[in-house]
Amino acid sequence: MSCEEMTRLIARRADGTLSASDGDRLDAHLTHCVSCRAELEVQQVVARLLSERPEAPLPFGFAERLSGRLRSPGWLDLVDWRAWTYRVAPAAAGLALFAMVTAGPAAQTSFNGASVMLESLAVDHGGGSLPASALFWQPEVSGETLLEVVLRMEPDGPLGDAGDER
Amino acid sequence: MDADLRLVAEAAAGSAEAFDELVRRHQRPIFNLVRALTGDEADADDLAQEVFVRAFRSLGRFRGESSFRTWLHAVALNVVRTHRERRGRQRQLLAPAPAGGLESVPGAIPPADQGVEARLILREAIDAALASLPEPLRVAVTLRDVQGLEYREIAGVLKIPMGTVESRIFRARQLLRPLLEPLLGGRPTGKR
Numbered sequence: 116m117s118c119e120e121m122t123r124l125i126a127r128r129a130d131g132t133l134s135a136s137d138g139d140r141l142d143a144h145l146t147h148c149v150s151c152r153a154e155l156e157v158q159q160v161v162a163r164l165l166s167e168r169p170e171a172p173l174p175f176g177f178a179e180r181l182s183g184r185l186r187s188p189g190w191l192d193l194v195d196w197r198a199w200t201y202r203v204a205p206a207a208a209g210l211a212l213f214a215m216v217t218a219g220p221a222a223q224t225s226f227n228g229a230s231v232m233l234e235s236l237a238v239d240h241g242g243g244s245l246p247a248s249a250l251f252w253q254p255e256v257s258g259e260t261l262l263e264v265v266l267r268m269e270p271d272g273p274l275g276d277a278g279d280e281r
Numbered sequence: 282m283d284a285d286l287r288l289v290a291e292a293a294a295g296s297a298e299a300f301d302e303l304v305r306r307h308q309r310p311i312f313n314l315v316r317a318l319t320g321d322e323a324d325a326d327d328l329a330q331e332v333f334v335r336a337f338r339s340l341g342r343f344r345g346e347s348s349f350r351t352w353l354h355a356v357a358l359n360v361v362r363t364h365r366e367r368r369g370r371q372r373q374l375l376a377p378a379p380a381g382g383l384e385s386v387p388g389a390i391p392p393a394d395q396g397v398e399a400r401l402i403l404r405e406a407i408d409a410a411l412a413s414l415p416e417p418l419r420v421a422v423t424l425r426d427v428q429g430l431e432y433r434e435i436a437g438v439l440k441i442p443m444g445t446v447e448s449r450i451f452r453a454r455q456l457l458r459p460l461l462e463p464l465l466g467g468r469p470t471g472k473r
Contacts, residue, residue, distance in 0.1 A: 122447075122448065122451045123444060123447035123448060123451065125451065126447050126448075126450050126451040126454070127432070127447065129454070130425065130426065132431070132432060154455075157454065157455065157458050158451065158454050158455075160458070160465060161426075161454040161457050161458055161461060162425075162426050162454060164407070164461055164464060164465065165407065165422065165423075165426035165427055165457075166426050166427070166429070167403075168317070168403070168404055168407045168408075168427055169400035169401070169403055169404045170309065170313050171312060171313050171316040171317070171322075171325070171404060173308060173309055173312050174312070174322075174326045177308055177312065177326070177329070177330070178301070178304055178305065178308060180330065181304060181308075181330050181333055181334070182297075182301060182304075184330065184334060185297075185300070185333075185334065185337060186297070
């Protein structure tokens with residue numbers, strides 16, 4: 116084994132993470148290689164010194180400041196996206212109506228695609244025809260479904276072929 | 282099994298107490314890592330906070346394929362890297378070694394008297410030496426020798442082969458040796 120190939124083993128031996136089998140290979144090399152023995156000593160010294168580096172003390176109030184930062188207004192919304200969805204739903208419904216009125220057939224197609232989904236959801240939940248916003252107050256409706264409804268209600272949403280499903 | 286996984290799941294579901302516990306468990310090593318990589322106390326405070334804020338917002342993307350500690354270290358490295366790119370601190374990436382090693386740095390050699398001041402000087406001296414390394418070497422040797430991460434963890438954090446981790450650490454220690462000479466005192470020096 117060449118000295119070049121030993122460097123990785125030397126690095127491992129220096130911090131005590133060398134496997135037994137690799138250790139045997141390294142020992143066999145070290146018996147006749149003075150430079151690698153010297154290098155191992157260097158590696159061990161530096162590794163030990165770095166491991167003894169005094170830990171930097173945590174700044175005063177670190178956890179408290181972090182907690183305050185995470186609990187600032189809107190923090191909960193980052194975690195509970197259903198709460199975020201509840202806030203967006205009225206605005207999304209308004210946007211959908213606006214788009215239907217102003218964009219004409221294209222918006223109608225997209226909205227109707229969403230309406231198909233809403234109708235199917237209304238049937239699935241044993242009710243009659245439900246307004247879109249009513250779905251957001253039904254706990255049995257999954258969060259993923261709610262989000263998809265919101266996305267589909269945008270005129271140029273990613274699932275623009277919803278109307279083609281009719 | 283990662284002891285943090287349960288807390289991560291609870292925090293991702295909205296438990297503030299669970300995330301507080303994760304912070305309590307990892308705040309010291311993360312701050313220590315950021316401090317070692319940046320060399321600046323004020324920056325380290327802000328950046329370490331940012332690590333946890335970013336981690337909190339990304340909890341849903343943590344799949345448990347690595348330990349939470351490993352994942353958090355990866356977040357920390359990204360935060361530090363972004364900070365450097367934003368601030369344009371190229372001098373920290375490529376700063377030359379102090380002329381004559383640490384002897385040229387005032388107070389680099391800890392006084393005989395032990396205590397808080399000696400620890401501070403020792404840490405500052407080591408961090409100054411680390412700061413002189415190229416970033417890939419500095420990061421690898423800091424994660425291994427300062428933070429105590431295993432080689433496999435480091436390979437996961439940096440997304441590089443383990444052999445590359447070992448090579449970088451070897452090379453980093455080689456470069457650090459003359460810089461840390463004043464700190465070695467009675468330790469064996471070895472020939473190069």
